[in-house]
Amino acid sequence: MEQLQYQEGRTEIGQLGKVALIDRLTDEFKTKNKSTVTGVGDDAAVLGTGASKTLVTTQTLVEGVHFDMMYTPLKHLGYKALAVAISNIAAMNGQPRQALVSVAMSNRYSVEAMEELYAGLRLCCERYDVDLVGGETTTSRAGLVITVTVVGQVDKEKLAYRSGAGLHDLIFVSGDLGSAYCGLLILEREKVTYQANPNFQPDLEGFDYVLERFLKPEPRMDIVKLLAEKEVVPTAMTDVSKGLADSLLHLCKASGCGCEVYEEHLPIDYQTARVCSEMSKNMLPVSCALNGGEDYELLFTVNQRDYDKIKDLKEVHIIGHITEQGMPAVMVTPQNTTIELRAQGFQGVRE
Amino acid sequence: MEQLQYQEGRTEIGQLGKVALIDRLTDEFKTKNKSTVTGVGDDAAVLGTGASKTLVTTQTLVEGVHFDMMYTPLKHLGYKALAVAISNIAAMNGQPRQALVSVAMSNRYSVEAMEELYAGLRLCCERYDVDLVGGETTTSRAGLVITVTVVGQVDKEKLAYRSGAGLHDLIFVSGDLGSAYCGLLILEREKVTYQANPNFQPDLEGFDYVLERFLKPEPRMDIVKLLAEKEVVPTAMTDVSKGLADSLLHLCKASGCGCEVYEEHLPIDYQTARVCSEMSKNMLPVSCALNGGEDYELLFTVNQRDYDKIKDLKEVHIIGHITEQGMPAVMVTPQNTTIELRAQGFQGVRE
Numbered sequence: 001m002e003q004l005q006y007q008e009g010r011t012e013i014g015q016l017g018k019v020a021l022i023d024r025l026t027d028e029f030k031t032k033n034k035s036t037v038t039g040v041g042d043d044a045a046v047l048g049t050g051a052s053k054t055l056v057t058t059q060t061l062v063e064g065v066h067f068d069m070m071y072t073p074l075k076h077l078g079y080k081a082l083a084v085a086i087s088n089i090a091a092m093n094g095q096p097r098q099a100l101v102s103v104a105m106s107n108r109y110s111v112e113a114m115e116e117l118y119a120g121l122r123l124c125c126e127r128y129d130v131d132l133v134g135g136e137t138t139t140s141r142a143g144l145v146i147t148v149t150v151v152g153q154v155d156k157e158k159l160a161y162r163s164g165a166g167l168h169d170l171i172f173v174s175g176d177l178g179s180a181y182c183g184l185l186i187l188e189r190e191k192v193t194y195q196a197n198p199n200f201q202p203d204l205e206g207f208d209y210v211l212e213r214f215l216k217p218e219p220r221m222d223i224v225k226l227l228a229e230k231e232v233v234p235t236a237m238t239d240v241s242k243g244l245a246d247s248l249l250h251l252c253k254a255s256g257c258g259c260e261v262y263e264e265h266l267p268i269d270y271q272t273a274r275v276c277s278e279m280s281k282n283m284l285p286v287s288c289a290l291n292g293g294e295d296y297e298l299l300f301t302v303n304q305r306d307y308d309k310i311k312d313l314k315e316v317h318i319i320g321h322i323t324e325q326g327m328p329a330v331m332v333t334p335q336n337t338t339i340e341l342r343a344q345g346f347q348g349v350r351e
Numbered sequence: 352m353e354q355l356q357y358q359e360g361r362t363e364i365g366q367l368g369k370v371a372l373i374d375r376l377t378d379e380f381k382t383k384n385k386s387t388v389t390g391v392g393d394d395a396a397v398l399g400t401g402a403s404k405t406l407v408t409t410q411t412l413v414e415g416v417h418f419d420m421m422y423t424p425l426k427h428l429g430y431k432a433l434a435v436a437i438s439n440i441a442a443m444n445g446q447p448r449q450a451l452v453s454v455a456m457s458n459r460y461s462v463e464a465m466e467e468l469y470a471g472l473r474l475c476c477e478r479y480d481v482d483l484v485g486g487e488t489t490t491s492r493a494g495l496v497i498t499v500t501v502v503g504q505v506d507k508e509k510l511a512y513r514s515g516a517g518l519h520d521l522i523f524v525s526g527d528l529g530s531a532y533c534g535l536l537i538l539e540r541e542k543v544t545y546q547a548n549p550n551f552q553p554d555l556e557g558f559d560y561v562l563e564r565f566l567k568p569e570p571r572m573d574i575v576k577l578l579a580e581k582e583v584v585p586t587a588m589t590d591v592s593k594g595l596a597d598s599l600l601h602l603c604k605a606s607g608c609g610c611e612v613y614e615e616h617l618p619i620d621y622q623t624a625r626v627c628s629e630m631s632k633n634m635l636p637v638s639c640a641l642n643g644g645e646d647y648e649l650l651f652t653v654n655q656r657d658y659d660k661i662k663d664l665k666e667v668h669i670i671g672h673i674t675e676q677g678m679p680a681v682m683v684t685p686q687n688t689t690i691e692l693r694a695q696g697f698q699g700v701r702e
Contacts, residue, residue: 010462010463013458013460013462013488015462016462021462021465021488022488024466025469025488026469028473030482031483032482033448033481035448035504036449036482036484038484045449045451045484045485047484047502054405054502056449056451056484056485056502057451058409058453058485058486058487058498060453060487062489062491063492064492065455065491066489097384097398098387100407100408100409104416105364107363107364107365111362111363111372111375112361114376115376122379125380129384130384131382131383131387131390132377133389133390133396133398134390134391134395134396134408134409135373135391135409137372137373138369138416139416140494140496142494143491145411145413145455145491147409147411151405151407
């Protein structure tokens, strides 16, 4: 019988890293269907031969990796599982239309638990006009794994890839950054205290905003709508799921350019700053913004001629500009020091 | 903190069953997008407003439930994960075009192991002209979970739902039935022997066909092609993934009809009969055909006027006919006894 383990020439996934792994695994796949416009490597695949393109994306959340049942209400989890997949459609400047949901769960989960999960999914479906059209429930040996596929639609001329940023384009980001990660930090802190003393009543008061940011993120479909209203098509776009640094690096790599963003322009909520100061003196809000994750904001670039159309929108913030090919992605501090960005992004609770 | 377990009013998934569960969970979802043609309840969702419809389906395989790493080569597993999703597209009379693959794996799996899995996926992509366009790899706490989404295409007038069978339509099935289940039985038998004595050399000789049927099934895209060549559009179609009885019951329920199939017409390979006789005197090949699973053959109905066009095809077999609404789904034995079919289908290795 063939055994699983390869003792010889074994390379740990961690040695290679997730991005390099998927590059290596998919390197030899060639696309040949004329309906395949773009495949692996952006927030969603782009399909179809007409002027209206179909977008497809899939996103998996794993118990103990992306969520902890200790502090994740199942209704929130269902909502979030769909929300983060919709965010990938938003990141292409598209509209979500349909979803397929596959749930693998151990026998620890009851019918009532599944109903909670699906209540959250339904809420998100209703909020974002998404139709549930398929999927399955299946058994797992341990824990809960949810995979959501979302199908979306976008007109060809509105499509925003990661790869379209041009020299001197302006870099915008929606909402604020780092708050979801701070929500996670609070939940993890209270969990540790609770585990040490089960009579302890967790104190989550005053943290509503950061907790909601982590437990129940909203895909920024409102930004997609605003951009359409202002008749602005981003030259490039992606969502911020693993920290701003990671998203900027992906966008710059895909577009073949560098960038400069300004620390003092990064949008950071006061609650994020408060959590950081409570946690540790060494913890800087800007680190949460750059390397925290799960914000699901939109990062996009626009041509300078579009600046006036969106400069007054309170929902988006200009944070920098694109520099030429060969230049690094950097952040400029208020002291005018230049720091090269690296991807240290967290990838879920424990990943 | 909200805790997971619902002690009060807890209903086990097993009490309800998987099909009733998904019905209950999806019952309150309403579809509202005009591009949603049909949602939950067939082999694939049907999307799009034009004459060319987009099909989308998703399928999850879980380690320890749908496959056992003890006897599943990873290359075969990658191939099978895609093949079974393509089978859902075949079951709608469509063509597969693109796939997205999400893999959650524990740190037991190395880069080389993932390369094996993807080599199998690539082989299946190449064989069925499917483009890999997305997906991700992520960490799991334990084991391997693969979710494959396949996007397909079908012209509106060729679409075959489960629900179109009409009175007196003829029932056909492709290939043979029960052999994949017999492959599983052999693998499980050898595993038990091996676990009792690790020096034991498993004896798989002479079982090539049934083993391949289980480990590396082929979606019947050749049947879709043959039907097109013969200009036959099935009135209803589904694939046989959980045994013939389960598929017949689904087709009859969706079509609002009964059916009669004839035991002596069920296509059963001689190797299936051989495995049954080796396993136990009480094990009947017809039980494997009705209630074994994972054959991934196509079950379809055609109008009587199309009979002549396909009656001589060696790849498909007429097994019965559709009866009127209110009649049960039954099998007629060679002794002319009528047995009502029930779904006892297995749902993977241990599910």
